[in-house]
Amino acid sequence: MVRDTRIPVQGRSQIMAVNPFVPDIADLSHVQLKELLGVSRVVKLSMNENPLGPSPKAIAAMEKALRSLNCYSDCEGHELKEKICARLGVTGEQVILSNGADEMIFLAAHAFVEPGDEVMIPFPTFGSYFWASALAGARILQVPLKDFCIDTRSILSALTEKTRLIFLCNPNNPTGTIVQRRELEYFLEHVSEKIVVVLDEAYVDYVMSQDYVSGVKFINSYPNLLVIRTFSKIHSLASARVGYGVGTPEMISVINHCRLPFNVNYIGLAGAAASIDDTEHLHRSRMLNYEGKKYLEQQLKRLGCSVVPSDTNFLFVDTGVDSRLLMEQLMKKGIVIRPGDGYKMPTYMRISVGLPEDCHFLIESLEEILPLLR
Ligand SMILES: *Cc1c(COP(=O)(O)O)cnc(C)c1O
Numbered sequence: 001m002v003r004d005t006r007i008p009v010q011g012r013s014q015i016m017a018v019n020p021f022v023p024d025i026a027d028l029s030h031v032q033l034k035e036l037l038g039v040s041r042v043v044k045l046s047m048n049e050n051p052l053g054p055s056p057k058a059i060a061a062m063e064k065a066l067r068s069l070n071c072y073s074d075c076e077g078h079e080l081k082e083k084i085c086a087r088l089g090v091t092g093e094q095v096i097l098s099n100g101a102d103e104m105i106f107l108a109a110h111a112f113v114e115p116g117d118e119v120m121i122p123f124p125t126f127g128s129y130f131w132a133s134a135l136a137g138a139r140i141l142q143v144p145l146k147d148f149c150i151d152t153r154s155i156l157s158a159l160t161e162k163t164r165l166i167f168l169c170n171p172n173n174p175t176g177t178i179v180q181r182r183e184l185e186y187f188l189e190h191v192s193e194k195i196v197v198v199l200d201e202a203y204v205d206y207v208m209s210q211d212y213v214s215g216v217k218f219i220n221s222y223p224n225l226l227v228i229r230t231f232s233k234i235h236s237l238a239s240a241r242v243g244y245g246v247g248t249p250e251m252i253s254v255i256n257h258c259r260l261p262f263n264v265n266y267i268g269l270a271g272a273a274a275s276i277d278d279t280e281h282l283h284r285s286r287m288l289n290y291e292g293k294k295y296l297e298q299q300l301k302r303l304g305c306s307v308v309p310s311d312t313n314f315l316f317v318d319t320g321v322d323s324r325l326l327m328e329q330l331m332k333k334g335i336v337i338r339p340g341d342g343y344k345m346p347t348y349m350r351i352s353v354g355l356p357e358d359c360h361f362l363i364e365s366l367e368e369i370l371p372l373l374r
Pocket residue numbers: 048099100101102103126169173200202229230231232238241242243
């Protein structure tokens with residue numbers, strides 16, 4: 001039978017109303033960038049990756065895991081879950097593993113948002129919250145940051161009867177700022193228990209500020225709280241795709257309704273379980289970041305940029321020039337940054353802290369390029 005190929009396939013209206021993810025140059029992989037830029041070494045400072053790479057113990061565990069890929073893994077990831085529980089002081093029913101934090105964000109929106117519900121999202125913040133909420137059919141309310149920080153008071157005063165979920169990124173990507181302990185306590189105390197609060201702590205292990213507190217501390221007091229974490233950032237396992245959520249057993253059991261059985265792959269499970277034990281590697285990563293960030297801050301200020309104080313492994317920087325043009329110039333040298341136009345702050349750039357030689361190369365290059373663009 002000959003079919004009429006002109007008849008278009010019709011997607012569900014809810015998903016067709018949302019644009020698919022289209023990678024920016026800043027989202028490309030090292031391999032893609034190497035090919036595109038024709039350079040021998042790419043200095044990628046656009047994805048907040050840990051430049052030290054995974055723990056050698058994680059690599060060994062993942063190599064070993066390769067030999068068992070013919071078999072299905074433990075679909076609940078008990079070994080990793082137990083290690084997470086021991087570290088956080090929670091029980092197994094309070095943790096759910098996911099295919100990166102990204103999947104956890106999607107599962108949260110999927111589990112709680114009915115079409116037409118309101119979701120509150122600060123702006124600028126991590127893009128997946130918008131995407132996940134839009135796909136769930138949410139009406140999205142954006143609440144602007146105040147002095148580069150998530151404005152919890154503004155969010156509280158913007159809540160309505162229709163609000164179902166709030167995304168908070170703490171520390172916030174792309175600004176690197178935290179919600180202070182007392183602010184978070186006040187916020188949780190004043191949000192109705194009918195509204196789910198998703199607290200994304202992707203960068204928790206980089207935080208140095210004494211005014212920070214993890215939402216894990218409040219899990220047992222607030223049944224509407226879900227804390228999200230990932231092995232992609234300080235654990236340096238971005239491509240292994242492992243994240244998790246922490247909440248009350250009831251919260252986790254609701255989300256489990258929409259989790260696929262083998263959502264986390266065996267290589268990722270093995271790598272994450274080994275990485276969580278390698279506290280020495282984590283410490284080294286944290287210290288390297290601390291020193292690199294200090295250096296970058298000093299040097300960027302010397303070059304006339306203003307830098308938002310950061311509790312993460314990246315800096316949000318006002319360059320005073322169009323950062324997309326700046327990125328184009330830097331790319332000729334193999335350096336990739338995150339331009340601020342996507343955050344509607346076109347003179348800002350977000351840069352991750354690289355290895356010391358990467359930081360030096362970036363500063364050297366900016367010293368040459370910035371005056372030409374000013
Ligand atoms: C990188 C990042 C994530 C995504 O992490 P994956 O585990 O790789 O999906 C989630 N939230 C924030 C704020 C991030 O910066």
